[in-house]
Amino acid sequence: MSTLNNIVNQATAEISLSALSHNLLQVKKLAPHSKVLAVCKANGYGHGLVEAATHLHQADAFGVARIQEAYRLRSGGIVKPIVLLEGFFEAEDLPHLVASNIETVVHCEEQLSALEQAQLSAPIQVWLKIDTGMGRVGIAPEQSEQYLKRLKQCSNVKNNIILMTHFACADDTQSDMTLTQLNCFEQLKNHLIGQDKHSTDASLANSAGILNYPQAHQDWVRPGILLYGASPQLDAKHAEQNFKPAMRLKSRLIAVKTIKANSFVGYGATWQATENTTIGIVAIGYGDGYPRHAKNGTPVYINGRIVPMVGRVSMDMITVDLGEASQDKNGDEVILWGPENPVETVAAMADTIPYELLCGLTSRVDLSYKD
Ligand SMILES: *Cc1c(COP(=O)(O)O)cnc(C)c1O
Numbered sequence: 001m002s003t004l005n006n007i008v009n010q011a012t013a014e015i016s017l018s019a020l021s022h023n024l025l026q027v028k029k030l031a032p033h034s035k036v037l038a039v040c041k042a043n044g045y046g047h048g049l050v051e052a053a054t055h056l057h058q059a060d061a062f063g064v065a066r067i068q069e070a071y072r073l074r075s076g077g078i079v080k081p082i083v084l085l086e087g088f089f090e091a092e093d094l095p096h097l098v099a100s101n102i103e104t105v106v107h108c109e110e111q112l113s114a115l116e117q118a119q120l121s122a123p124i125q126v127w128l129k130i131d132t133g134m135g136r137v138g139i140a141p142e143q144s145e146q147y148l149k150r151l152k153q154c155s156n157v158k159n160n161i162i163l164m165t166h167f168a169c170a171d172d173t174q175s176d177m178t179l180t181q182l183n184c185f186e187q188l189k190n191h192l193i194g195q196d197k198h199s200t201d202a203s204l205a206n207s208a209g210i211l212n213y214p215q216a217h218q219d220w221v222r223p224g225i226l227l228y229g230a231s232p233q234l235d236a237k238h239a240e241q242n243f244k245p246a247m248r249l250k251s252r253l254i255a256v257k258t259i260k261a262n263s264f265v266g267y268g269a270t271w272q273a274t275e276n277t278t279i280g281i282v283a284i285g286y287g288d289g290y291p292r293h294a295k296n297g298t299p300v301y302i303n304g305r306i307v308p309m310v311g312r313v314s315m316d317m318i319t320v321d322l323g324e325a326s327q328d329k330n331g332d333e334v335i336l337w338g339p340e341n342p343v344e345t346v347a348a349m350a351d352t353i354p355y356e357l358l359c360g361l362t363s364r365v366d367l368s369y370k371d
Contacts, residue, residue, distance in 0.1 A: 013250075014368050015246055016246050020055045020228070021056070022244050025058075027210060031205070036058075036220070036221055037222045038062050038227055039064075040064060041063065041065040041224070049069060050076030051369060053073055062080060063085050070102045081103055082102050083103045095118075095121075102124075106151070107128075116156070120156045123155065126161050128144065132188075133181045163192070163200055164204070165185050171208040203218065205223075226240065226243060236354075247343070248338030251333075252333055253331060253334060254281055259276070261276050261277075265310055271319075276324050277321055277323060280307070280319070280320045280322045283316065285314045285315045289362045293313075
């Protein structure tokens with residue numbers, strides 16, 4: 001049983017710092033001629049924003065989605081460039097970008113005119129985002145000449161503007177979408193560089209682009225999920241070869257009990273034992289970020305083996321079938337995902353992707369760090 005100064009029953013995400021630096025090294029091996037913008041939005045994909053960035057210090061820059069994330073990185077001691085991947089949302093943010101040396105994406109007219117109208121004490125580094133087929137943020141390819149011209153005339157903007165686009169289907173090698181996007185980007189880049197003396201850097205590849213499209217590596221790669229050791233690929237069942245899962249989500253058994261054949265388990269009585277067995281109750285649930293849609297049979301690792309989750313996921317608990325011969329004891333450690341139990345499989349059993357599981361942990365889960 002837990003005591004106040006030795007709390008053991010709480011769910012913990014144990015983060016391997018050496019896995020983070022290992023994974024960055026693997027990205028560098030895959031894209032040896034590219035600079036690395038390490039993406040650490042959404043609390044470092046659940047691994048802790050400042051901690052993740054600190055241990056990815058060999059990256060050339062960091063990418064975040066919200067200005068608050070950039071501020072947190074700066075106050076956490078990160079000095080390398082930080083890029084707002086969707087840019088700033090308010091014109092009032094611009095002086096703060098200068099003060100904190102934060103770089104910005106520009107993807108729309110409002111951002112461009114805010115930059116033109118601002119009175120800033122120093123110019124800002126801009127990444128011009130072009131929509132080559134993702135259909136989300138980004139200017140149309142035919143607008144890019146005009147945008148580039150205005151950005152270059154703007155004294156609030158540094159001269160070497162970085163061209164950027166984002167892939168919609170890089171996780172699916174059967175799709176020809178990525179090649180279409182690459183083609184579009186290449187044509188545009190050649191056209192724009194043709195009329196410009198400044199060299200212009202280019203950035204296209206997210207994790208899946210890094211794995212599947214070497215021709216997309218170019219000047220800057222933008223890995224996210226790979227740094228955390230999970231696979232970006234469609235239908236992945238385990239981590240990519242050479243990458244190490246950085247998170248181990250653990251909790252404990254808080255009860256073990258035998259039940260008779262034909263007994264029901266959990267809300268809705270959706271699972272019925274076919275024979276006498278032992279049920280383990282684990283202190284984790286959707287209140288911690290364990291997916292409620294995980295199906296019967298979702299793998300759970302206990303005492304050196306995988307056992308099936310059975311019945312519905314509750315807010316604070318899940319139930320697992322330990323088998324009639326179970327020797328498991330109350331208090332034993334349980335691994336929900338991690339090196340022993342791929343998050344890719346758990347995600348597939350819950351009809352989602354590793355991204356959502358990793359960044360969906362709630363504040364009730366402790367993060368603990370080890371080498
Ligand atoms: C989140 C994000 C990435 C990283 O994507 P992964 O699939 O995790 O590698 C890269 N680029 C942009 C613009 C992003 O928003």
